Amino acid sequence: MRKKFVIAAIVVLVLAALVAGTRYLMGEEKPVEVTLQGTVVDLHCYLEGVRVAEHTACANSCIKRGLPAGFLADDGTLYVLLEEKPVSVKDRVAGLADVPVKVTGKTVTRNGVKGLQITSIEKLKTSG
Numbered sequence: 001m002r003k004k005f006v007i008a009a010i011v012v013l014v015l016a017a018l019v020a021g022t023r024y025l026m027g028e029e030k031p032v033e034v035t036l037q038g039t040v041v042d043l044h045c046y047l048e049g050v051r052v053a054e055h056t057a058c059a060n061s062c063i064k065r066g067l068p069a070g071f072l073a074d075d076g077t078l079y080v081l082l083e084e085k086p087v088s089v090k091d092r093v094a095g096l097a098d099v100p101v102k103v104t105g106k107t108v109t110r111n112g113v114k115g116l117q118i119t120s121i122e123k124l125k126t127s128g
Contacts (some may be wrong), residue, residue, distance in 0.1 A: 004018055010043050014080060029033045031106035031117065037124065038103070040096045043080070046070060059097035068103040069093050071116050078114035082107070092118055100124040 042062040045055060063069045069089050071079045081089045084106075102122050108115045 002049060010047065010068050014043075031108050033104070033119075034107055035102060035104045036071070036073045036116075037070055037100065039120075040081070040093045040101060041070045041072050043068040043070045043079075044099060046072070048080070056098040060095055062089050063093060063097060065097055066090055069097075077114060079114045081120070082108075082115050082117045084117050084119075088115075092121060096121065096123060100126060 007079060040059075042059040042064070044062060044067050045059060050058075066088060069081045071081050073079065081093065083089050083092065100123070102124055103116065103120070105119045106117045108117065
């Protein structure tokens with residue numbers, strides 16, 4: 001039962017983010033260009049509470065299979081990741097789950113759901 005609820009919540013988040021993009025096209029909301037640092041997450045596991053270092057390969061696999069990807073900014077804000085056109089971001093974020101990245105894009109918000117339309121994304125160099 002809980003698994004069905006989580007999947008339904010993910011679908012609602014993705015659809016709400018897509019609607020937010022449509023709302024902008026209708027002139028109701030302007031996106032804001034931002035550059036943020038954080039990590040790519042697969043929304044299913046993130047919403048389930050799975051956040052361990054050993055989960056990276058699983059997260060990348062889930063995103064590769066088409067599960068929705070999100071962006072967890074360093075300030076704790078979660079965004080649904082979107083391309084500028086209505087296609088999956090899975091190719092753009094391949095291999096980037098759970099590693100520090102810098103994303104530039106346009107934020108869109110609708111009814112509390114935040115989306116981030118990716119313009120560019122790059123893996124940050126880590127010291128060590």
